[in-house]
Structure formats: structure tokens, C-alpha cells
Amino acid sequence: MKLSARTVKTERYPIHIGEEVFTVLQKELKHYRKTKSAIFLLTDSNTFRFCLPALVSKCPELGKAVVITIDSGEESKTLRNAEYLWKELAGKQADRHSLLINLGGGMITDLGGYVASGFHRGIDTIHIPTSMIGQIDASIGGKTGVNLDGLKNQVGTFFFPKGVYIWPGFLATLDPKHLRSGIAEVAKTALVKDEQFWSWLTKRSIEEMLAIPFEERFWKDLILKTIRIKQEIVSNDPFEHNQRKLLNFGHTIGHAIESIALQRDTPVLHGEAVAAGVICESFLSVEQTGLDPVELQSIIAWLMPGFGKLPLIYEDESVRMDLMQHDKKNRQQEIRFTLLSRIGQGKINQVCDPVWIRDAFRNYYDL
Template identity: 40%
Template sequence: MQSITSDSYAVHFNNKAYEALNDHLSQKGYSKVFIMVDENTHEHCLAPFMTNIAGEYDYEIIEIESGEINKTIETCTQVWHVLSELDGDRKSILINLGGGVLTDLGGFVASCFKRGIAFINVPTTLLSMVDASVGGKTGVDLGALKNQIGVINQPEMVLIITDFLKTLEERQLHSGFAEMLKHGLIKSETYWNDLKKVDDFNNLDELIYQSVVIKNEVVLKDPTEQNLRKILNYGHTLGHAIESYCLEHPQKDTLLHGEAIAVGMILEAYLSNELRQLPDSALEDIKTTFLSRYTKVAFSNEDIKSILGLLKFDKKNSHGNINYVLLNSLGNPEIDVRVPDELYNKAFAYYAES
């Protein structure tokens, strides 16, 4: 597959990814090459990744614990200490080999260490391949509140090696697939319909490529999320609040990012039907598609009240207003829409209907 060029970096795929990495390392002469992994990518991905690197470099491996619960400033501080102890300097590079938690955190670590060192993202999950690793968003959570601390800073390159998907559980693949479905809803009804036909995850390369193209086109037009890039947050206003709520309440099952966003996309489709022109048929199509792939989550009235209390922390908010991305039709989103309070319970009731 042809590499996808962004403003200051490129996304390379499979064999071209290793070629691009080897060319880059040989040309740049980094003082040290740090590779950050978690326990899963250390076990399943590090050895094949290292096997494909040509040349001799001064490597150091840094391992962090996996999971959203560890996407914190405390983890960053630990990594910064390790970088210092291992004599990292401004001519070092950090290669982030992992899923969205690791690439988000690793990009932030690199952006701050010594006021900024180079970094490369090597996403190993479907979610990070089509979303988290592309576009320059880096950062960590503030307690259970998603992505409250961070910067937008671009990597040297992103390397998508789809063989790493073979190491994932099916639940992780479904989580990433939710973001691909979102790309269809915000940019292309044709792509949405193509994705609905997918019945296994054995050959996703072309669809992954299309998702990266969609995200890259949006980011190129609005790299710092002033306007258009907000459409990538469809489903995320309520979805992030649901994800945060489940993360901080032990009695609730923790949801993976895509699972929470799938709920958010149904809820926000209902709001789109009520407040914009999204047809009834499209609303039912969205609900049916997501509920056929993602287990329905039960929310009590108390759950809903607490979830709605978290909306004030959404990053798209301004001047005290909660701003939504809603759909006028499939592939036609609208940003900065305000929602009357009385519609929230109706949206959750619609989601709960069989």
C-alpha cells in the first residue's frame, strides 16, 4: 500500500514501514533509541519488530503497565525518570510500540522530555492504527477524565504493521472497528455500508487504509481542532463520559474505548434525529448495526445522572456550553450543536429499547 503523507510526517504500511524506519534511523544518527512497550507488546510484538530493524543502535527498552487506568501523569513521571537515568538527551528518539494508551502517553512523554524529543508511533491495536496514533494528539487522563492533559505534536512517522493484529483478542478488534464505523458515519455512507458487510477481521488492510485516509484528510484541513477536526469526535461526548464513569465505578464493567463510543454513537444518533435531519431509517440503521456487534450496556437512572455530570469536562466545551457533533445524514456531520437537557433521558431510553 502506498504511504499516506500528512503535513509533516507519513504513515507507512507493512514492509514499507520497516524500510522507512530503517532509512530514517540510518540518516538521523540518534544518540539513543528508546522503545516503549507494555507487558503485552513486550511479549508479542517486540521481537518481530526488532528483527526487522537493520543496523546497530544504542537501544533501551522501557516497559509500562497496560490499560487506560495507567494512562496518567504518574506513569509519565516514571518514564521521564527512566529516560534521565538512561542518559536520554535531546538527540534521542522514543519509539512507541503499542496501542492507543501507549502511543498517546508516549507521544506526550516525548513532547515534554528535554522540551521535546523525536518520537515514532508503531500502533499494534486496530484502534490505534485507525485513530489514536494518527493526527498528533498526545496526552493522558486526569483521574478518570479522558485526555484532559496533553499537546498536539506530530511524530516523525507512523508505522502500521497489520501482522500485529493477529496478537489481539476479538474484543480489542471490535473496539477498534467502532472507530472505523465512525469514519463512515462522518465522511462516507459508502464506506459505512462496506464496513457493515465485514463478518470477520482476517483481512482488514484496505479498510484500515481507507480509515487512515479519512482521518488524515480531516486533520490536514484542521490540525489543531478549531473547526472541522471536531467531527472526529462524533459519539465521543457521551461516549467518553460513559467510559470515564465505568472506569471510576468498580461495580460497573470497564468498557474498552470503542465499546463506550459505540453507545455514544447510538445516543448521539438519537439526538441527531431529534435536533437535525437524520432520517428515522438512518437512526435505526445505526442502532441495529452497533447492537449487532456490541453488547448492550445497562444504565440505571443514577448511572445516567452521574454520566451527564461528567459532560462538563468534555474538551469540545466552550464558554460553559456542551458542544456536540451530530449527523444531518450519513456522512454529513455538523459541529457545535447544543442539546436541551430534556433529551438526554429520552436518548438513553431509546438506547435501552429492544
């Protein structure tokens, strides 16, 4: 793959993207070897197998890192695992001058970031995201967290890494269903902020997109465009008081869907839940924020063939409503959404009538 390293500079940390990220990382690691007491590398069982060998061959400095591996999957993003990792770090003589490198998808960067933020009141951390969601979303913006009793991201911190190193080549071993899942977050980002990006993205169907080899410039462009938008939003509002809430489009309903599935031990992928959430919240946008029904239809027409329809059932509606009421983004008992006034323009803090929310679900069942 011939992609040069691009660096998106942020106030807090650099995000490197492309083939040459490893040259940059190798140089950084030489510096860390002198300044850090020890370097730890967190992987899950898949990234241990599929990504670690490539990483170590490209960055021989990491051959000496202490590797800690946990099971893959969203079920691993727990306080129990955070405690396990803190004990592992302590048992392996980590101290406040240690460095934790997180090699994995969003589960690993969320959990590893959280563990780093808590260990000795915060140790330096680096993200090397290996999944689509990890590369375009989870590793950017400093949100860390774990799930609690099957509820998504109930415990977490804002904790910024020292750097993010993105190599699209890692995506080659990713199961296509996880690649697809990441595309839902790309779509969400375009929908709330950039109509031109949405037009560029939807020129191809999701199926056509998945057939594009990772060597092609397309993937780097897609990652860069998405990161640029997220980074612009996040740098203006790092702690989500205001505009960062734009990125929650599709997630109020999406998280409720994901939480129910997680509690029942039949997890759906984050992106699948987000795609369903984007469709439901687009229905809601027509009622509440004046989204043109023609634009609604174009959103559905692009997402539905790519993601299919989740088997949401009427009987779960009350649980879903209940979960949304307890969403940490809400105040009192109101359910607050980010909605669309048009494609490319999100609107935050929308309190919706529960009747309209239920209508949005019905519209989804009827698709």
C-alpha cells in the same frame, strides 16, 4: 502477509502502511543512529511480549534500543506514569537529541507522545501502532494525552511524530475484543464523512469481519480508507478549531460512559463506549439535526449485534450529564455535540437541550 508499503503523505509526517514498512523503518533507523544520541523504545507488557520480538527481527537496528516497559491497560495512561517515564529517560541519559519509539496501542501512543512532547521541551518520536485503534486513529493526528483522576485525556498536547509505521500483521495477536473496539472508531469515521465507505463497511456483520484473516486485503483497505478520511480532516484543521470536531461524534457521551467505568474500576473498552455513544448520539441526531429514523435504525442494526448493549443505568444519568458539561470541548455550561444530518455527513457544534439528551439515554436503555 503480502502487502506493499503505502505512504499517505501528510504535511507534517509520513504514514507508512503495509508489509514493507519495516524496510523503510530500518533505513530511517540507520539515519537516526547517526543523528540521535540514543533510541528508546516504549512498550506495554503485552506489546513487549507479542510485538517487540517481531519488530526487532524485522528491524535489527532496534536490537540496540533501550526498552522501557509499563503495565498494559488504560489505567496506565496517567501523569504518574508520564513522570516515571521522564525519570527513566533522564536516568538512562536521554537528552534532547534522543528518539522515543512508541510500540503499542492507543494507550502507548497517547502516553509516549505526551512524554516525548514534554521531555526537554520535546524530543523526536515515532509511532508503531499495534492495535486497531492505534492503527486507524490514535497514532494519526498528533493528539497526545493522559487521564486525570479517572477523567479521560484531561492533560495533553498536540505533538506530531516524525513518522507512523503501520503493519496490519501486528493485529494477529490482538485480543478480538480490542479488534472489535477499533471497529467502532472505523464506523464513526465513516458515519461523519463517507456514506460509500459506510456501505462498504456494513456489507458484512462485525462477526463476519472478525473472521477475515489479516493476510486479506480487506484489513489494509479498511485501515487505509479510515486513515485517509481522518488525515484529510486533521490536515485541514490540525488543532481542532473546526472540522476536526467531526471526529468527536459518539465521544461526548462515549467519554462520559468511559470515565464513569474507569472511576469505578470496571473499565469498558474505548470502542465499546464509543459504540454506545454513537447510538445515543444518533438518537439525538434524529431530534436535533434531522437524521432519518430509517438511517438511525440501520446504524443500530449494524452496531448492536457487534457490540451488545452496555449496562447503562438511569441512576448514573446525572453523573453522566455532569461529566459531559465538564468535557473540555464545551463552552460555559452548554453541552456541545457532533451529530449526523445523514449517514456520511456530520454536523459540529450542536448544543442540545438536556431533555433530549436524557431522551437519547432512555431510548438506549429501551433497546
